[in-house]
Amino acid sequence: MAKDILVQRKGRIVHITLNRPRKGNLMSTRMKEILTDTVNGLGRDDKTCAIVLRGNGKDFCHGREQALPGGPPKNAFDMxxxxxxxxxxxxxxxxxxxxxxxxxxxxxxxxxxxxxVGGSDVAYASTEARFALPEMAHGTAPTLAMAALAKVSPKTVCDLVYSREEIDAETALATGLVSRVFPPAELDNAVDGLLARLAAYDPVDVKAVKRFQWTGPQLHPDIMSDLAGYTLATVRSRKIG
Structure with a gap:
């Protein structure tokens, strides 16, 4: 039986592939657990400089399974x-x-x-990619997904939720959901180019950028500036002498 999530290391890059193509890579509860454990484990591994997430087949991911192992939840705490x-x-x-x-x-x-996609640090998309939040059609307010889309234009997120309509890759690019858009034939080469650059950088610099990007914008501008200065000073001091 094929694994629903594939993990492959290529040098300092780890590739994670959602592997349920016949179901649009719909995520089961177990797949979510494996993805969480894998990412957490790689975060403690100094040999890794980047993680790549893909979906096998024609689609990235159709969402998650609604059914829970063990039957319906008994109460809000259980849910x-x-x-x-x-x-x-x-x-x-x-x-x-x-x-x-x-x-x-x-x-x-x-x-x-x-x-x-919204929770990733970088997202490269094919021009054929499409994005949507269809949960309201199933009686679910997608507040969890909205929390992961905090860096996307709030008006775009609300429209995705209320309209339930798909947006194309260019719209996703314009609103900050993805980083860059490429024709399908050029997507893999573009990703490979980015990964080659990441692998060549000082790993401390790479980690400092990631941490600052997630932490800095949440702070008061003066505190963010101080954090930027002290972060750079700390990183650069390693290279003195």
Missing amino acids: HNRAMGKILAVYAAFRNCPVPIVSVVQGKALGFGCAL
């Missing part, structure tokens, strides 16, 4: 622990991982899949 907590753990793993996570998006990224 949070068995459902919401598993999702939030993935987002936290992405956020707290010391090295950048690069999503490579082809086809559809829906619901939880769209949130994975």
Whole structure:
């Protein structure tokens, strides 16, 4: 039986592939747990300088399975622990991982899949990629996905939620959901070029950028400036002498 998540190391880059192509890489509870544990583990590994997330097949990820192992939740506490907590753990793993996570998006990224893209540090998308948050059609307010899309234009996020309509890759680029857009035939080469650069950088510099990008914008501008200065001074001091 094929594994639902594949993990492959290529030098200092680790590739994680969602591997349920016949189901649009729909994420089960177990897949979320594996993804969380894998990212957390790689974050403690000094040999890794970047993580790449892809979906096998024509689509990136259609979201997550609604059914929970063990049957319906008994109460709100049970629901949070068995459902919401598993999702939030993935987002936290992405956020707290010391090295950048690069999503490579082809086809559809829906619901939880769209949130994975938003929670990545860099996202390269095919011109054929499409993004949507269809949860309201199923009676679910997608507040968890919205939390992962904090860096995306708030008006775009609200429109995705309320309209449930897909947006194309160029719109996703304009609103900050993805970093760059490429024709399908050029996507892999573009990703390889980025990964080669990341592998060549000083790993401390790479980690400092990741940490500052997630921490700095949440601070008062004066405190953010101080953090920027002290971060750079600390990193540069390693290279003195």
